[in-house]
Amino acid sequence: MTTRRDAREWALQILFEVDLNPPKDLEVVLSEFWSSRKASKKQSEFATRLVHGVVNHRDDLDVSLHTYAENWDVKRMGVVERNVMRIALFELLHCEDIPPVVTINEAVDIAKYFSTHESGRFVNGILDRVRKTLDRPSRQGKNGD
DSSP states (O other): OHHHHHHHHHHHHHHHHHHHSOOSOHHHHHHHHHHTOOOOHHHHHHHHHHHHHHHHHHHHHHHHHHHHSTTOOGGGSOHHHHHHHHHHHHHHHHOTTSOHHHHHHHHHHHHHHHSOHHHHHHHHHHHHHHHTTOSSOSSOOTTOO
């Protein structure tokens, strides 16, 4: 869905900035970001949900990322790839309304768009390992979506 794709891309852009320049106040960053975008309420709410989710669970997400990205130090990953996977891990682990295959497909496409084709393969390999550990269907959300 385009609405969520745009929201995921905006969440990535915000998290990219926050990762490189940690703010004193995330709400100021979000306010400034949204003031320069034409986003629907649904888009901004979903992107903000993802940003807050990643920021609030970042330590746990990075532990999971380190676990599933065998032989890769999270800090040595590219900023795009690291944050795309943080978003996807947040969705996989905390957003049961989103089908895992949708999350992974979106993450792969976004990684390829903002980085390289090889990034898509890297992201897919790690996220697929996580998907295999989930105790829910891969192709539907919690509500059967």
